[in-house]
């Protein structure tokens with residue numbers, strides 16, 4: 481499906497009938513050939529919007545990618561951070577792919593020890609609902625993962641990110657504008673979530689992935705409850721909906 485290198489329908493079905501963690505372990509080798517990897521244009525626009533917001537001549541010290549998968553957001557952090565970049569995910573398969581790509585990119589030990597001007601990059605296996613960091617980062621990002629958390633779980637994720645950030649630190653992520661009810665996208669997302677709800681009512685373990693539970697209003701309220709000040713930054717070059725409005729914006733949540 482998606483492309484000749486992507487997963488087959490059979491593989492995708494087996495993945496969707498697994499837990500989230502196991503499903504991504506299975507999908508990992510082909511994940512970068514699916515539309516589930518955050519596209520480069522969104523990553524680039526995010527990096528551009530965050531450029532200049534860091535505490536040291538506009539750059540950040542340490543950066544954290546929550547639910548990093550195969551490392552889509554790591555490049556964003558690499559371009560914005562001076563000291564170190566950490567990717568966290570609970571799928572060992574996804575982390576292995578990320579690590580392999582990282583090793584290939586730097587061809588060797590520079591990953592472990594860093595070199596002048598570039599941050600070190602490390603990957604840690606952890607659950608985003610129990611992040612193991614305290615005042616360690618200036619910037620945290622997450623891409624394409626909020627739908628994996630039930631609304632009741634977001635508080636733990638956001639509290640963990642808040643704890644992981646230094647004072648003044650930023651937690652940023654793209655958020656899609658809600659599609660208008662007359663659009664095909666609206667009905668596609670509604671249909672996807674409905675199928676997921678039926679699947680999770682009938683099958684164990686559950687695979688939590690809902691597109692329509694992370695509205696800006698709900699996410700903003702949860703971020704504020706976790707202690708963040710929140711703004712939504714319009715992004716240069718964001719794709720446009722047919723009515724001309726931006727298809728997505730960047731949530732920038734700051735720890736006071």
Ligand SMILES: C[S@@+](CC[C@H](N)C(=O)[O-])C[C@H]1O[C@@H](n2cnc3c(N)ncnc32)[C@H](O)[C@@H]1O
Pocket residue numbers: 500501504516517518546547548549550551552553568569570571574606607608609622623624625628
């Ligand atoms: C759609 S992928 C996105 C990966 C990457 N951020 C990107 O944009 O390409 C979602 C990722 O979230 C991870 N994930 C889901 N729930 C998680 C949790 N509770 N803790 C850690 N990682 C989680 C999955 O393992 C998967 O790698």
